[in-house]
Amino acid sequence: MEIVFALAIGVMAGSGVWLLLRPRTFQVIIGLSLLAYAVNLFIFGMGRLRVGAVPVIDPLKGSSPDLYTDPVPQALVLTAIVISFATTALFLVVLLASRGLNGTDHVDGQETGKE
Secondary structure, three states: OHHHHHHHHHHHHHHHHHHHOOOEHHHHHHHHHHHHHHHHHHHHHOOOOOOOOOOOOOOOOOOOHHHOOOHHHHHHHHHHHHHHHHHHHHHHHHHHHHHHHHOOOEOOOOOOOOO
16 A cells, blocks of 8 residues: 555656646646645655554553554644645636736746747
């Protein structure tokens, strides 16, 4: 399961970086979103991937930290999702304003002719 999880994070981060290098503003915004999702998955994975483990201490099992998942990364990722949604909405509004003023969605504000 860890290999699939690591591959998913790598593919999302690689796709995000590739989209960040594109000349269109919308592609840059999608790349930032993918990169944010990859970082969120990475932070979530740092809390140990455990299937069927409860985050609350069970009195029958004891209080060994090896038996439980860490709830702090889950709370951090939840907060990061809300913040990335708000910044994506802000970037889309700036994109629409820039497109209305310049007439293009190119990052430099001007078309190069070849793409």
